[in-house]
Amino acid sequence: MYLNTHTYYSLRYGTISPKELIASALRYKLAALCLTEINSTSSNLEFVRLSKESVIKPILGVDFRNGIQQQFILIAINNEGLQSINSYLSDFLHTPSFVIPKRAKYFKNTYVVYPFQSNIYELRENEFIGIKPSDINKLKFSEWRFHLEKLVALNTVSFQNKKGYNTHRLLRAIDNNTLLSKLPLTEQGQETDVMFEVEVLKSMYHEFPQLLSNAQNLLNNCSIEFEFLDATPKNQESYTNNQELDFKLLRKLAYDGLNYRYQKIGKRVFTRLEKELDIIKKKQFVSYFLINWKILKYARSKQYYYVGRGSGANSIIAYLLRITDVDPIELDLYFERFINLYRTNPPDFDLDFSWRDRDDIMNYIFRTFKNTSLIAVYNTFKYKASVRELGKVFGLPKEEIDKLTTNNFNPNQLDKLSKLVLIYSKYIQGFPNYLGIHPGGILISEKPIHYYTATYLPPKGFSTAMFDMVIAEDVGLYKFDILSQRGLGKIREAVDIVKYNHPKHPAIDIHDIKRFKEDEKIKTMLRNAKAIGCFYVESPAMRMLLKKLQVDNYLGLVAASSVIRPGVSKSGMMREYIKRYRNPEMRKDAHPILLEIMPETFGVMVYQEDVIKVAHYFGGLSLGEADMLRRGMSGKFRSRDEFLKVKNQFFDNCKTKGHSQELTSEIWRQIESFAGYAFAKGHSASYAVESYQSLFLKAYYPLEYMVATLNNFGGFYRPEYYVHEARMNGGIIHPPSINRSYYQNYIEANNIYLGFIMLHSFELKNAEKIVAERTKNGQFLDLDDFIDRVQISLEQIVILIKVNAFKFTGRNKRELLWEAHMKVHKVVLEENISTLFKSEKITYKTPELVSSHMEDAFDELQYIGFTLDSPFNLLTTPLKSQLFANELINYIGKRVTVYGYYVTVKRTITNKGTMMYFGTFIDMKGDHIDTVHFPPSAKKYPLKGRGIYKLIGKVTEEFDCVSIEVQELEKLAIIQDPRYTDEPIQKLG
Incomplete structure (x- = not known):
């Protein structure tokens, strides 16, 4: 009898979960229920799955609305009708600022229900007018009372009870960004939009019982069928349009790959190959492998670097098809982890591409395969964010909201509104808030995507299904993961930079993993954890683990990649593994x-x-x-x-x-x-392969690799730390230069010129202008020449001067600044005047001005974010004698004082709920100091951001890893900014 029900997937409107909606239907002994979300199909398949488990007949449709103004409801008679509805809704959702018309388009196998006030007078055979309980009095005086056969009962269900209705009003206020007290009635549903017992519903329509019968007849005529649990794969069934040909092609490709992958092919390889082929065929995953192969064949044709990882690395077929670079025979990987005859849900590969290449791969997939879409994720209301949103809705002042979000309050002293904020924030926690996009999941379906769901169009421009990966798997759609990873961008760019910077060196085969595994230089780096910038092995925790394990081989690195994961480490198994590994x-x-x-x-x-x-x-x-x-x-x-x-x-x-x-x-x-x-072992092995690639580049081409790291937005650390690492490896760091720099960072021999990208507030278009002009007409001679040739604002020139981009002129930057202020204004006034001959420049006598090295440091801090000189030189009191990181091994168990520049910190919550953290600092020589701050110390001596700290504590050692248990710390003062002091500036000597 219910033709118009909503769950909380009618975003910021409904307040019932699908489970609760079905539970209510069971409680009221309903045999069938029609779900019609507002402009959405997100919950449809989950609703069908849950309904079938509860022996309720599920029926699906969509409530088409402009805002919350209902235009009509479309109800699917069968799956064909549902596909039509999904396509129709998608047409709107793919159109910016869409408007739903008053009249629905005609589709076979659908019913249409219009609201009573819709002014639709001539109805098609499949169209009806919905009568709410509140419409019955109006119906008595309407012409429609003579056409009861075209009327249906329409009691909307959006909430469970009064609390659900109150929550609905709060969600509507959040959606409208308004105070609850100012929320218009036109933006709210009705408090009576709840489910009633059948007898109560009959009493509401006792004057027109036929309306309930008509609604029931509609439900009786509808039937939706989807296969769940042990669902056969619904992805594209065949790669060649013939499943037998598919299998022959897969077998051929696998055997063709044997000579590429193996020098000696033993019986074990053939046995494994045939076993996998048999299981892949039985589980109907042949096309899945071939589609992945096709995607990566295209990637190789474009010379894109990629890594195939995840449990797919457990497959020798994947290895032979070059989907992964992990040999499952070498690692004794368990194929059944990836696919087995008992597995009820489909497998997936994770294919990582450089962030620069991923969009082209996505475009290729959408061009090549017919029924394709991305997968959504449900971004839910988080508790703290909900407190903030509801605080605004109730009109609480910002200070009060801040206290609530940080738990900085006494519960007994809260007023009524603050208590309501906390109550309802907990209530809506986990409600879906808006649809996002899965990081890389793509569906390639045999049937049109709209057979299953409507799609919408996010800013990226790729059609996206309105359900998540769990629902997709339930119905038999398994995703292809096309992921973006900056680590691959670093590797690719580093290879290109090496080729440019060392043209006489032999070309790098970055896929020669077997060579890398045996390289002594890489083994030494691993044992000593000298892996800053390298994929997955650079973090402080991983650096310390490598030291503890003394890893210098592939299998050890594979294990370390998984041991470091929270599940292993928190359970105590990591420590146990280290003990057994060493002893x-x-x-x-x-x-x-x-x-x-x-x-x-x-x-x-x-x-x-x-x-x-x-x-x-x-x-x-x-x-x-x-x-x-x-x-x-x-x-x-x-x-x-x-x-x-x-x-x-x-x-x-x-x-x-x-x-x-x-x-x-x-x-x-x-x-x-x-x-x-x-991690699956194959997943860890895939990570280890990429680690070896980056370790090779770091071992033999550290400066080029650091430049590539910076150009791909770093990794675990801030850019400053990668600049430091480059300097530690012999790099000479230069500030951005108008004659040497590009938008990105650039290297010549061992000279690294920071790119314009490193400058805060410097515009991309100006970087492009500078490089284009210099490329076309040669290097700039001086400031005048630059002003003549590049149209750029005074503010932007000031940034360049302050970071010493004109250092090549040999002139004091204060003089250059004075000159720029005198000359740029005049140029701007005349920049549109074209003359045959170049005008003679007006010259000004520049006053003698001086600047200091310290000024440079503070300009760099402002515009680059860190100083290119040692931060220790900025201390008000220079350090004299001090203890360095490499000497700590001699002070185990003793209380020491060291000085370190803050690099990073990892905060963690103890079992007692208190905060502690692990710190990483560098000493004046540039070596690491690792610190542990237990809760008492962490609370009494909190870290206060970047700077140089005096650290006092006990030196400890565990498995050859030395750290300091910090008992006291003090952030040291730095000199006053000389640019804003009255102190006389000493002339550079």
Whole structure:
């Protein structure tokens, strides 16, 4: 009887979850229910899945509205009708500032319901007028009372109760960016838009019972069918339009790849190859592999660098097709982690491209494959953001809102409005707020995307499905992940820079991973954690882990890439792994069954595969149940009942096997700690391959690699730190120069010229002007020549002068600034006057002005963000004798004082809920000082941003890693800015 229901996917309007809507229908013993979100289909498939589980007949449609003004409701009679509705809605959503017309377009297999006040008088066979309970009195005096066959009951459902209605009003106020007290009635639904018991509904329409019968007849005539759970793949079925030809092509490509990948091909390779081909065919994933191969064949034709990672690296077919660069035979990777006959959901590859190349790859996919779209993500209301939004809606002052968002308040002293803000912020936490785009998920479907959902058009311009990856997988659509990664941009650009800067060097084969694995220089870098700028191995935590493990080989780096993940480290397994890695005697501490299952990682769970093996061999779960556990570990399905069933089965099996409750609980604790964090071994191996590529470049071409790092917006650290690293490797750093610099950073031999991109407030168009003019007509002679040739504002010239971009002139920059102020204004006045001969410049006698080296430092701080000189030179009191980082090893257990320049900090919450952090500093020589700030110290001596700190604490050592447990710290004062003081400026000597 309900033809117009909404969930909270009618964004900032509805307040019911799909589950709650269905629960209400069950409570009122409804046999069928029609979901019609407002201009959206986001919840449709999830609603169908949940309805079928609850034995309620699901019917789908769309409530077409301008704002909240209802124009009409379209209801699908069947899947064909739903596709028409989805396409129709998409036409609007792909149009900026769309307007829904008053009259719906005609589609077969659909019903149309117009609101009573719509002034539609001539109805088609499939069109009806909806009568709300509040319309019944008006109906008594309307001509429509003589045409009851064209009228249907239309009781809208948007909320569950009064609290839901209040929440709706708050959401509407947020959407309208207005105070709740000023929210117009025209922007609100009606408080009666709730679900009623059937008898109550009948009493509402007792004068016109036929309206309820008509509505029920519409529902009876509708039927929507989608396949869920064990759904067969719905992606493009065939690459060649013939599935047998597809398989022959896949086999041929795999065998063709053998000679490229292997020098010696043993029986193990052939056995694995045939096994995978058989499973891929049975699971109907042949076209999936071929489509990935096609995409990457195009990428190679364009010389784009890419990395295929994720569990797809467990496949030898993927390796042979050059989808990944990880040899699963070498690493003994578990193919069943990627695809197995028990796996109910489809696999996926993660294909990483440079951020510069990704858009072209996306365009290629949309051009090449027919039924294509991106996947959405649901951006939800977060608690703190909700407090801020609702605080504004209730009209609270900013100071009060700030207190609420930072928990800086006494609950007993809050007024009524503040309490309401906190109550409703918790209530709407997790509600979908707006649709975003999945970072890289693309669907390539056999049927049109609109068979499943409507699409919308985000700013990037790619059609995007209105559901997320979980729903896509449920219905059998598995995504292709086309991701953007700056690390690949660094590698590609570094290779290009090396080619330019060292034209006589042999060309770099950046894919020669086997050579890199054996390179002694790279091994030394790994052992000593000299990997700043290198993909995935540069962070302080990873740097310390590499030192602790003394890793110098591929397998060790693969393990380290996974051990560092929060799931392993927080569970205590990382520490246990390090102990067993360093001391073979401690491997005996492992449980014999676990050591037998995981000999390579000494009985410690490190990879997702390890968890699956433990669940299967230790916990007695079937491969199907273990795969369900794997799904649960991803974090996407943890709320589902299947995961709980698997947990119970695990404990029951362990009890039957005779494992103690204590041991079983500990193993399960370790398994749970992996949820949402664990890497597949193949994923870690893919990361390690990219790490080796960047390590090679850093080892042999450190300056070129640092320039590429800066040009690709760095990595873990701020740009300042990569400039520091370049200097530590022999680079001579120059400020931006009008005769040497480009928009990006540039290197000549060991001279690095910072690019105009590094300058705050300097406009891109001006950088382009400078480079274009210099390229066309040669280098600039002096300031006058520059002013003549480049039309640029005085403010922008001032920036260039202050950062010493005119240093080549040999003139004092204060004099240049004085001259620029005198001359640029005149040029601007006359810039549109064309003359045959160049006018003679008016010359001014420049007063003798001086500037200091310290002024340069403060100009650099202002316009570059850091000084190109040592920050230690800015201290008010120069440091005399001090202890350096490389000497700390001699002071283990002793209290010391050191001085360090702040690099970065990692904050973490202890089990007791208190804040502590780990710091990274550099000493005056440029070497690392690692610090630990336990909660008492962190609270009493907080870090106060960038600067030089006096650090007092105890030197500790663990697994050869030296750090300082900070007990006291003090941020040291720097000199006053000489540009704004009355002190006489000393002339440069």
